[in-house]
Amino acid sequence: MAAKVALVTGASSGIGEAAARHLRDAGFTVYAAARRVDRMAQLRAVGIHTIALDVTDDDSARVAVEQILAEQGRIDVLVNNAGYGSYGALEDVPLTEAQAQLDVNVLGLARMTRLVTPHLRAQRSGRIVNISSMGGNFTTPLGAWYHASKYAVEAISDALRMELAPFGIDVVVVQPGSIRSEWGAIAAAKVLETSGDGPYREQAAAVANALGNSSRPDARLTSSPAVVARAIVRAATARRPRTRYRIGFGAKPLVLAHRILPARVFDLLIQRAVGGGA
Numbered sequence: 001m002a003a004k005v006a007l008v009t010g011a012s013s014g015i016g017e018a019a020a021r022h023l024r025d026a027g028f029t030v031y032a033a034a035r036r037v038d039r040m041a042q043l044r045a046v047g048i049h050t051i052a053l054d055v056t057d058d059d060s061a062r063v064a065v066e067q068i069l070a071e072q073g074r075i076d077v078l079v080n081n082a083g084y085g086s087y088g089a090l091e092d093v094p095l096t097e098a099q100a101q102l103d104v105n106v107l108g109l110a111r112m113t114r115l116v117t118p119h120l121r122a123q124r125s126g127r128i129v130n131i132s133s134m135g136g137n138f139t140t141p142l143g144a145w146y147h148a149s150k151y152a153v154e155a156i157s158d159a160l161r162m163e164l165a166p167f168g169i170d171v172v173v174v175q176p177g178s179i180r181s182e183w184g185a186i187a188a189a190k191v192l193e194t195s196g197d198g199p200y201r202e203q204a205a206a207v208a209n210a211l212g213n214s215s216r217p218d219a220r221l222t223s224s225p226a227v228v229a230r231a232i233v234r235a236a237t238a239r240r241p242r243t244r245y246r247i248g249f250g251a252k253p254l255v256l257a258h259r260i261l262p263a264r265v266f267d268l269l270i271q272r273a274v275g276g277g278a
Contacts, residue, residue, distance in 0.1 A: 003029045005072045006236065007065075009055055009112060010082030012039035014181030015131060018229035019079055020048050026233045028077065031068050055082045055108030065115045074123065077236045078116045080109040081131040085146045085187035087207065088194025097194075098145045105149035110156065117164065124168040129235045130157045131228075134177050134251040138258040138266065140274050142191055142200065142207050161243060172235040173244045177251030180222045184214035210274040223248035 006023045010016040011032035020032040020043055032043045033053035040050040051067060054060040068075055086093065086101040113128055120126030135143065136150035154173065161171040188211040195204040214222050231245040246252050258266050 002072075003027055004076035005029045005031070005068065005074050006077040006079065007031045007033060007068060007075055007112075007116070008079040008081055009033050009053060009108075011043065011050075012036055014183055015176065015179060015225045015228045015232075016079075016081040017043065018225035019081060019232045021046070022226070022229040022233050023077070023079075023236065024048050026237060028236070029072060031064075033064055034082070053082075055112055056103045058111065061111050061115055065112075069119065075116055075119055076123075076125070077127045077129065078112060078120075079129045079131065079232060079236075080112055082108055083131065083149070085143070085183060085190065085211075087142050087146060087187050087191035087211070088204070089142055089200040090144045092195045092198065092200065093145060101145045101149055102152070105146075106152045106156070109153060113160065117169070120164075120169045121167045126169045127236050127241070128160065128164070128169065128171045129232055130171070130173050131232075132157070132173050132175050134175050134246065134248075134255055136173075136175060137255045138270070140207070140270055141203055142195060146187070170241055171243075172241045174228060174231055174235060175244060175246045175251055175255070176223075176228045177246075177248035177254070178214050178222045179225055179228060179248050180214060180217070180219050181225055182215055184211045188212035188215075207274055221249055 006028040008016050008020045008030065011020045012034035020030050024030045031049045031051055032040050033051050034040060035054050037050050037052050044050045051064050053064045083105040086097055109130060130153055132153045133150045135147050136154040139147040157171055157173045164171055188208040191204050192208045213219055227248050231247040235241045235245055246255060257269065
């Protein structure tokens with residue numbers, strides 16, 4: 001039987017790149033997609049297909065899916081991984097930037113799902129794996145729009161799981177904790193750009209430091225993207241996958257703490273952890 005086909009968005013670095021490699025090692029025919037194809041040369045060198053994809057653009061998304069179907073005749077797994085972290089005080093973040101955050105993290109996920117779902121329904125099988133975050137369960141200072149996007153991913157995934165179950169399609173959420181990747185450095189730069197001056201500057205400096213530290217190769221209190229990639233493979237291959245895989249440093253204890261602690265106590269815990277207190 002021909003290998004199953006997986007499409008991974010946001011595959012030029014971090015979790016997406018690791019997921020593409022691990023899915024290939026698990027026997028999938030893998031299409032790694034990102035806006036910058038040149039950054040995926042190493043994936044192409046090991047036999048992974050690389051394609052250009054901007055999840056915020058209708059034509060780009062449609063062309064990418066059509067290419068895979070033309071070349072392989074099927075798609076079995078969609079890993080909705082494309083995303084970034086937009087940080088800054090709500091007062092400071094332009095609504096155009098808020099819209100951009102939702103366009104990538106939420107509407108981009110929905111766009112790819114809408115394109116792939118008809119083919120999964122026709123097959124009466126398939127997996128949609130949505131990469132959320134432990135930050136889809138609780139919030140941190142200066143991260144309102146990022147967390148709003150991940151809360152939305154959680155809700156969309158729950159609705160999709162029920163909608164698509166009658167067609168043999170599983171919907172799975174992966175909730176990474178603190179992961180070593182360039183994501184943290186990008187988010188740190190964003191918070192300093194947005195709130196590095198003005199009334200939130202002390203919070204911004206502290207939050208940027210916490211975010212930036214997670215990108216360092218020697219960062220403690222973080223996990224490798226490979227940890228998340230292995231969970232994605234389990235989600236894609238298990239006969240009956242879990243609805244959620246909570247994986248990586250801090251994910252399980254922090255989500256549990258948020259569930260059982262009074263809100264103000266949890267606020268204090270987070271403010272001390274990331275330096276976001278007054």
